[in-house]
Amino acid sequence: MSSNVIRGGMASRSVSRAVAAPGKVGSRGAVRRKPVVVAGSSVERSPSPSPEFGHWNASVIAVVACCVGLAVAVPAVWVRPPFPWATVTLVAVLVAFLEARPGVAIPIGRGRLNFSAKAYASIGAVFLVGLPAAAATGLAVLCVGLVTRRVSAIKTLFNGAMSVLMFSGAYGAFHLLMSFAGSDVPLEIVAGAAGGLAAWCSNYLMLGTVLRAEQGQQRFHVSEFVRVGVGFMPYYLGYGVTGLGVVAASQDLGAPAALVILAAPVAIVQTATNRWMREQQARLAEAKSGFNATLISLSKAIDLRDKDTEGHCRRVVEYSVRMGRSLGFDDEELLRLCHGALLHDIGKIGVPDSILLKEGPLTDEEWAVMRTHPELGAVMVGDVKQLERAREVILNHHERYDGKGYPHGLKAEAIPLCARVFTIADSFDAMVSDRPYRKAMSLQEARAEVRRCSGTQFDPIAVKAFDSVTDEELLSIMNEKEQPTSELLSI
Numbered sequence: 001m002s003s004n005v006i007r008g009g010m011a012s013r014s015v016s017r018a019v020a021a022p023g024k025v026g027s028r029g030a031v032r033r034k035p036v037v038v039a040g041s042s043v044e045r046s047p048s049p050s051p052e053f054g055h056w057n058a059s060v061i062a063v064v065a066c067c068v069g070l071a072v073a074v075p076a077v078w079v080r081p082p083f084p085w086a087t088v089t090l091v092a093v094l095v096a097f098l099e100a101r102p103g104v105a106i107p108i109g110r111g112r113l114n115f116s117a118k119a120y121a122s123i124g125a126v127f128l129v130g131l132p133a134a135a136a137t138g139l140a141v142l143c144v145g146l147v148t149r150r151v152s153a154i155k156t157l158f159n160g161a162m163s164v165l166m167f168s169g170a171y172g173a174f175h176l177l178m179s180f181a182g183s184d185v186p187l188e189i190v191a192g193a194a195g196g197l198a199a200w201c202s203n204y205l206m207l208g209t210v211l212r213a214e215q216g217q218q219r220f221h222v223s224e225f226v227r228v229g230v231g232f233m234p235y236y237l238g239y240g241v242t243g244l245g246v247v248a249a250s251q252d253l254g255a256p257a258a259l260v261i262l263a264a265p266v267a268i269v270q271t272a273t274n275r276w277m278r279e280q281q282a283r284l285a286e287a288k289s290g291f292n293a294t295l296i297s298l299s300k301a302i303d304l305r306d307k308d309t310e311g312h313c314r315r316v317v318e319y320s321v322r323m324g325r326s327l328g329f330d331d332e333e334l335l336r337l338c339h340g341a342l343l344h345d346i347g348k349i350g351v352p353d354s355i356l357l358k359e360g361p362l363t364d365e366e367w368a369v370m371r372t373h374p375e376l377g378a379v380m381v382g383d384v385k386q387l388e389r390a391r392e393v394i395l396n397h398h399e400r401y402d403g404k405g406y407p408h409g410l411k412a413e414a415i416p417l418c419a420r421v422f423t424i425a426d427s428f429d430a431m432v433s434d435r436p437y438r439k440a441m442s443l444q445e446a447r448a449e450v451r452r453c454s455g456t457q458f459d460p461i462a463v464k465a466f467d468s469v470t471d472e473e474l475l476s477i478m479n480e481k482e483q484p485t486s487e488l489l490s491i
Helices: 003-010 058-078 085-100 118-129 131-149 153-181 185-219 222-253 255-303 312-326 331-342 346-350 364-370 373-381 390-396 417-431 443-452 460-467 471-479
Strands: 042-044 104-108 111-115
Touching (some): 058 185, 085 118, 118 185, 118 222, 118 255, 131 153, 153 222, 255 331, 312 331, 312 417, 312 460, 346 373, 373 390, 390 417, 417 443, 443 471
Antiparallel strands (some): 042 111, 104 111
């Protein structure tokens, strides 16, 4: 790459406005989150460059159709009258009551998992009444979804079907082990816990399948989903043991009274727990907002020094997001990449104006000073834990794939991937931007230059990711002059 282009890439002198906030990617053509509530522990959809979740793809429709078919088949094959109608009706009312109460949204990847305590009542009911209670639970979830939450029909069908199947699984495991337990109390406890575990397995198997179908293999992070799911397993074991308590209580109190006595404390505990968790989430959001405001202040501090490269930070952030998504970065990785892109030139605060703002060519001594800015920036953010990964971009964004960059001459995969990605974004924006000492390249000229430098200045893998960004996307970023600060770094 020619020296004037490299100079333009490293001397991009201003950092424009930005903020990191959850929920959406702020850019033209970007995707915004739409909530989806799923049964049991519920999940909200995650944004991705693919069409909105409401635009169902064939894989999602196939998964939902299978779940609905099985949910219809299970009661049709195994449920036979007579039914304890009063108890089954009470089950539906209790489940609807608990399901309609606001849950707590727990972040999971690009979505959120909503924690609901209705499983306490549902598992106790299926242990006590059998599969009719599972069918009643599914119907209650359907009604709540359509009337109270007003989600789409296909989402509501999936919620109801999954409820039927997960609690049918709980009943099957409990009933099977109870047939061997006799009057052995420890084995009865094991049977109850096994029922809860079966519900957990069924729930997360179906959730994982539909999310995998919706997000695709590249964007669905199995390890994170498993980590969150395993964290909820003890709750389901507790549901199972509590359900066994309902069975025991019904022997003296009767089934309706046992269910009501269970549901009342569950509702109270759920209400208090949800309120506490929402308060904690509000405090966390406030802390993140303060952190974001600090980043904005830092960017403005640099922006005040030089207006020549106005908008550079906004553009490199958006280029980086597109490339990161192509490489399958999760939201946490994307956010760290964006933080690094935002603050990549923060070290230039320590570069004298006589060098930073010089119109003509720099001398060797001046270049030596200019090349200290990555290390200066890394030192400046070194004590900020939230910027630990962003520091990799700040420190290494002038390293080259062939090892001829600075400050440490790292080579190939010794350079963090996020820095290899950002280097292309930074250099490309320099190429297509006017500078006092040269005119901007055209889009196609800049693309050709990036490809030419593949394997020397740039990582070939990152170049392929850059090639996946369409001309239309690049042009929309290049031509967009301003963007609300509340959207730029939103993931």
